Amino acid sequence: MACTTVLVGKQASHDRSTMIARTDDGHFDVKKLMVVEPSRQPRKYKTVLSHCTIPLPENPMRYTACPNVDRKNGIWAATGINSANVGMTATETITSNPRVLAADPLVVWEKAQKRGDKDTPGGIGEEDMVVLVLPYIHSAREGVVRLASLLETYGTYESNGIAFNDENEVWWMETIGGHHWMARRVPDDACVIAPNQFGMDSFDLEDAMGKQENHMCSRDLKTFIDEYHLDLNQKGVMNPRDIFGSHSDSDHLYNTPRAWFMARYLTPDSHVWEGVNAEYGPESDRIPWCLVPDRKLAVEDVIYLLSGHFQGTPYDPYSHQETGKRGIYRSIGINRTGVTSICQIRPYVEKEIRALEWVCFGSTTFAAFLPLYTNVERMPKYLSDVTLEPSTENFYWASRMIAALADPNYATSIQNIERYHNQVLTKGRQMVLEYDRAFARKKEPGLLLKANEALAAMARKATVETLGKVLQDASEHMKNGYNRADN
Numbered sequence: 001m002a003c004t005t006v007l008v009g010k011q012a013s014h015d016r017s018t019m020i021a022r023t024d025d026g027h028f029d030v031k032k033l034m035v036v037e038p039s040r041q042p043r044k045y046k047t048v049l050s051h052c053t054i055p056l057p058e059n060p061m062r063y064t065a066c067p068n069v070d071r072k073n074g075i076w077a078a079t080g081i082n083s084a085n086v087g088m089t090a091t092e093t094i095t096s097n098p099r100v101l102a103a104d105p106l107v108v109w110e111k112a113q114k115r116g117d118k119d120t121p122g123g124i125g126e127e128d129m130v131v132l133v134l135p136y137i138h139s140a141r142e143g144v145v146r147l148a149s150l151l152e153t154y155g156t157y158e159s160n161g162i163a164f165n166d167e168n169e170v171w172w173m174e175t176i177g178g179h180h181w182m183a184r185r186v187p188d189d190a191c192v193i194a195p196n197q198f199g200m201d202s203f204d205l206e207d208a209m210g211k212q213e214n215h216m217c218s219r220d221l222k223t224f225i226d227e228y229h230l231d232l233n234q235k236g237v238m239n240p241r242d243i244f245g246s247h248s249d250s251d252h253l254y255n256t257p258r259a260w261f262m263a264r265y266l267t268p269d270s271h272v273w274e275g276v277n278a279e280y281g282p283e284s285d286r287i288p289w290c291l292v293p294d295r296k297l298a299v300e301d302v303i304y305l306l307s308g309h310f311q312g313t314p315y316d317p318y319s320h321q322e323t324g325k326r327g328i329y330r331s332i333g334i335n336r337t338g339v340t341s342i343c344q345i346r347p348y349v350e351k352e353i354r355a356l357e358w359v360c361f362g363s364t365t366f367a368a369f370l371p372l373y374t375n376v377e378r379m380p381k382y383l384s385d386v387t388l389e390p391s392t393e394n395f396y397w398a399s400r401m402i403a404a405l406a407d408p409n410y411a412t413s414i415q416n417i418e419r420y421h422n423q424v425l426t427k428g429r430q431m432v433l434e435y436d437r438a439f440a441r442k443k444e445p446g447l448l449l450k451a452n453e454a455l456a457a458m459a460r461k462a463t464v465e466t467l468g469k470v471l472q473d474a475s476e477h478m479k480n481g482y483n484r485a486d487n
Contacts (some may be wrong), residue, residue, distance in 0.1 A: 004258055005092045006191035006302050007163055007170050007290075010347070014296040018170050020163040021302050022089040023364060024078045029338035030069040031078070031396055033359050033372070033379050041135050041185045048074035049156055050109045050122025053464035054150070060135035064357055064374045066339045069386050074127035079341045081355045081374040084138045085167060087343030090129040091160035093176060094198045095246040095255070106175025107155030120405055121237075123155035123178060129162060140164035140171045144216055147173060152218070155179045161194055166238035167347045167354060176244050176277075182208070182217035182222060190290040191266055193296060193305075195258035198245030199289045203238050213422035217229045241289070249387065252283035257315065257329035259287040262305045266293040276322055282315070282329060299358060299369075302342055307364040308332040317453040318410045337401070339396075340364050344371075353439050353448065355430065359383065359426075361396040366403035366417050368424040370395070370459045373431050373448040380456035395456070396462045405474040413473050420466040427458050 010018040024031070040058040046053050048071075061084060077087040077183070079317060090338035109122030124132065132150055137143045143164035155178040161167035162173045172192060184200055186192050192199070205222055209214035213272040219226065225231050232242045260282040264273040269289075271278050280287050309331040310316045316325035342358035352375050360369040372379065383395050390397045402420075406413040 002196055002254075002334075003092050004196070004306060005089065005161065005163060005192070006262065006305050007165075007172060007186050007194075008297050008302065009170055009186045009188040009190050010168065011188040012191050012293055012297055014298050015346065015348065017300070017344050017346045018165040018167065019302055019342055019344050020087050020089050020170060021306060021358075021391070022079060022092060022163070023306050023332065023340045024066070024335070024338045025336055026076075026338045027336055028336050029076070029089060030386060030388055031066050031339040031361060032069055032394075033040050033064065033339075033357075033383040035064055035378050036063060036133070036135070037222075037377065041131075045120070045128065045132060047124060047128050048072075049125065049127050049139055050107075051119060052109075052121040052124065052154055053153065054124070054132065056132070057136050060370075062377075063134045064071070065130060066341060067133075068338075075131055076127050077130035078339060079357075080130055081343050081345075081357055082134050082137070083375060085345055085351060085355045086134070086137050086143065086144055087165045087345060087355070087357075088130055088134045088137075088163070089314070089341065089343065090133075090162045091126040091316065092125070092162070092194050093196055094161045094194075095161045095196065095467050096159045096177070096198065096244060096252065097246050099228065099230055100177050100244050103224065103230070104180055106157045106159075108157050108172060121231060122157045124150060124396055125156055125158050126160060127481055129160075137164070140166045141185075142168045142297045144173050148183075148216070148218070150179055151181050154178055155189075159198070161199060163471055165343060165345055167345045172199070174200060174240075174244070175216070176221075180218040180221060182221065185213070185214040186290060187292075189292050191293050192290040193259050193262040193266070194289075195255045197251060197255045197432065198241050200240040202291045203240050205238060241285075246291070247285045251285075253328070254330045255373070256284060256287060257282035257310070257331050258308070261308050261313070261332065263287055265305060265308075266297075267291050269294045270453065288347040297332060299342060299344060303358075303360075303364070303369050303425075306332055306340055309365055310386035318414075330383070331365070331429050333363055335363050335407070337363055340369075349436055350440065350443075353436060359395075360399070362399040363403040363407075368421050368459065368463065369428075370424060370455060371428045372455060373435075373451050376452060378446050378449070380453050382456040382460050385395045392464065392467065395459060395463065398467055402463070402467050402470055405470040409470070409473050409477050412477065413470050415472070416466055416469045420462055423462050424459055427462070428455060431455055431458065454483075
C-alpha cells in the first residue's frame, strides 16, 4: 500500500515527544478509529489474504486501531497506541530488487492444484501486523523483536517498513525478502522520511550482531548478503538501500520527489535543494534517510509534511503558473488516503495521559487533524461509528466530502480549508492543555472519555461549518451557472 512516513526523535521535537506518523494510502478505504479491549483480542489469528493461522499470547493489552470498515480483505488496523504508551504504524510499502527476492522469495499463498492436496499458506502482511504485535509490547524495541520473530517464523508476502515509538525511542524496521529484516533506532536528534522505498542508507552490522544498541537484524544477514553476492557497495561502506532497495525510473516519479519535498522543508539552510548548485533534486537516489532538522519540530510540522503537494515548487498540481511540470510527481497528500495518524508520546505528563493520537481521515491536503487521548475504553462515535454508507454524521465521510468539493475549486476554497485546519488545531491544543491540567489536579475516572467526546464535538462543529462553506463555493462554480439574473 502506497504511504508516506515521518519519524521524529525526542531531541528533534520541541517538547521532547517522540512521534511516528504515516498516511495510509489505500484505495479510498473506509476507516474508523476504535479501541480494542483485551477481551476482544483474538487468541488465534487467521489472516484473510494469506490463509495463515497464528496462535497469540494470552495477555494482550488494550490498544487503539484504525481498521477498515469493510473487513472482506482483513482488519488492516494501520496504526495505534497500546496501554503501555507504545505506538506502532504498519506499514510503509517499500521497494526491493530481483536479487533479494530471488534469494529469499516472498511467502505467497498457493491454492492446492488437485483434490487431496493442502493449500500452502502465505506469510503475514500489512493486513495483520498491528493486531499481531501492538497488544503485546512494552517498548519500541520489543516491537522490533516480536515482529522479527513472526517474520522469521511465518515469512511475509510483501516488502514493508514498520515504525514503533515509546517515550524514549523510535525504531524503524524494514523487511528483506520473505524472512529477513533489519531495524535501526532513529537518532534522538533526527527526523526520518520514508516514501515507499527501502530507506536505510547506513547500518552498523557489528552493533547489530553484538550489543544491538542502535541496530538489529536477522542473525544470518551478513551470511545472506555474502552467499548471494548482494553487496553493491564500494570501499566497505554499507548502504542497505543499494543492497536491498531499488533505483527505478518509477521511483524517480513516485517516491524520491516526496523525500525531496520533505527534506527540503526540514533542512532549508543545511542543504541546497534547488538551482544549479543543488545537492539533491527531486529524482536523486541519495536523499538521506534521516536528517537533523534545522529547527525543532512540532506536530504542525509533521502535518505540513504529510499534507504536502509540492507547494512552493513548480510541481504543485494546484499552481496557476504554467511551469510545464505541474502534477508530474506523486503528491504526499493524495486523494485516496484512508487515514493518517501521528502517534505522539509525551514524556512530561502523567503516564495515563502521555499518549496522544492525532487522527485525520481522507486527503491530508484538505482534512483536519484531531488529537485524542488513547488511554480510554472507547472512542467517540463521531470517529468510531462509521459505515460504508456516506454520511455527514462521522468524521471520515465528512472529511472525504470536504476534500472532493474543495479540490476542483482549490483557489477559492483553500482559504476556508486553512481556517478549518487552524481552528481544529488551535482549539484541539487548547482543550488538551485544559484536560491535561484537570487530570493533574484530580485523576477523575472517565475524564479522558469526557475529553475525547468534547474534542470530537468541537471537530464535528468545525467540520460541518466548513462543509457548508466548500459546498457553497462548489455550487457557485458549477459549469451550468449563468450570469443573467432570473428576476
